[in-house]
Amino acid sequence: MSYPEVRPRRLRRSPAVRRLVEETRLSPAELVLPLFLKEGLTEPREISSLPGVVQHSRESLRKAAHEAVAAGVGGLMLFGVPTNEHKDETGSAGLDPDGILNVGIRDLVSEVGDSTVVMSDLCLDEFTSHGHCGVLAADGSVDNDATLPLYASMAVAQAQAGAHMVGPSGMMDGQIGVIRAALDKAGYQDVSILAYSAKYAGAFYGPFREAVESTLQGDRRQYQQDPPNLREALREVDLDIAEGADIVMVKPALPYLDVIAAIRERVTVPVAAYQVSGEYAMVEAAARNGWIDRDRVIFESLTSIKRAGAQIMLTYWATEVAQKLR
Numbered sequence: 001m002s003y004p005e006v007r008p009r010r011l012r013r014s015p016a017v018r019r020l021v022e023e024t025r026l027s028p029a030e031l032v033l034p035l036f037l038k039e040g041l042t043e044p045r046e047i048s049s050l051p052g053v054v055q056h057s058r059e060s061l062r063k064a065a066h067e068a069v070a071a072g073v074g075g076l077m078l079f080g081v082p083t084n085e086h087k088d089e090t091g092s093a094g095l096d097p098d099g100i101l102n103v104g105i106r107d108l109v110s111e112v113g114d115s116t117v118v119m120s121d122l123c124l125d126e127f128t129s130h131g132h133c134g135v136l137a138a139d140g141s142v143d144n145d146a147t148l149p150l151y152a153s154m155a156v157a158q159a160q161a162g163a164h165m166v167g168p169s170g171m172m173d174g175q176i177g178v179i180r181a182a183l184d185k186a187g188y189q190d191v192s193i194l195a196y197s198a199k200y201a202g203a204f205y206g207p208f209r210e211a212v213e214s215t216l217q218g219d220r221r222q223y224q225q226d227p228p229n230l231r232e233a234l235r236e237v238d239l240d241i242a243e244g245a246d247i248v249m250v251k252p253a254l255p256y257l258d259v260i261a262a263i264r265e266r267v268t269v270p271v272a273a274y275q276v277s278g279e280y281a282m283v284e285a286a287a288r289n290g291w292i293d294r295d296r297v298i299f300e301s302l303t304s305i306k307r308a309g310a311q312i313m314l315t316y317w318a319t320e321v322a323q324k325l326r
């Protein structure tokens with residue numbers, strides 16, 4: 001009978017030694033809180049498929065932002081939800097300085113100043129009547145090149161409203177270059193770009209559609225990536241960085257840890273990951289049934305996303321996790 005000379009278990013013996021050798025440690029500053037602002041609301045409204053997340057009124061948005069900052073959250077990502085009468089074929093309310101998203105950016109900046117990073121979703125899908133991320137061509141497909149100038153104007157409007165960072169999420173070819181050029185030309189060289197570079201056309205965005213009251217007809221497979229593809233994500237990332245992306249993001253997060261890891265190896269810009277609505281909803285639903293330990297699963301999933309290589313994480317649990325880390 002021989003006994004092991006090397007015993008990895010020695011370093012797992014006590015909470016103290018486990019803490020000492022811990023390789024991945026979460027911190028509030030790397031968490032970004034997505035927020036939904038709904039036009040015309042006077043009270044926040046629950047989103048049934050995202051329990052614990054709400055559509056904010058302007059007032060409750062300020063409160064949520066304040067709370068996140070107090071917890072040390074690193075950034076806020078704002079989505080605007082217009083009323084139906086403000087949706088049209090080209091998503092013009094997204095470009096309007098008085099549209100709900102730009103109003104919300106101003107509110108956030110006035111509430112939090114420079115104490116956290118104010119980011120805004122740069123995409124037309126919340127504002128178009130058909131729910132697509134761009135304008136439609138005559139055959140009903142999303143017209144890439146006709147969409148680009150709209151993104152350029154949207155970026156400038158968001159910068160004018162005070163956004164520190166814009167988050168183009170529409171997956172149009174060339175969007176980063178066009179947005180960078182438009183921002184620079186308008187004098188916003190210091191506004192940075194968080195590029196949703198590798199964004200997959202998967203099924204994990206279901207609850208988000210309720211959150212933004214999406215009217216999407218069809219799907220996004222002609223512009224978002226196909227889930228089986230990894231090398232394609234590297235190509236998207238290379239292009240976005242060449243066009244001026246300051247940070248690249250993978251989305252969703254947990255089902256795409258291999259993509260996060262591969263990108264982390266390849267690039268020198270910061271890598272972000274978006275733990276999306278479906279990831280959140282699965283955990284909350286299972287926890288409500290008593291099937292999993294909610295808090296441990298939340299920490300384990302975020303730790304795994306970070307371990308894979310994401311240094312910034314968008315999560316609907318950002319404030320709660322930041323508070324627990326303090």
Ligand code: PBG
Pocket residue numbers: 121123124125126169170204205206207208209220275276277278
């Ligand atoms: C597009 C956008 C989406 C999400 C973030 N930005 C929806 C989509 O691409 O269909 C999804 C986020 C989530 O599910 O939490 N503006």
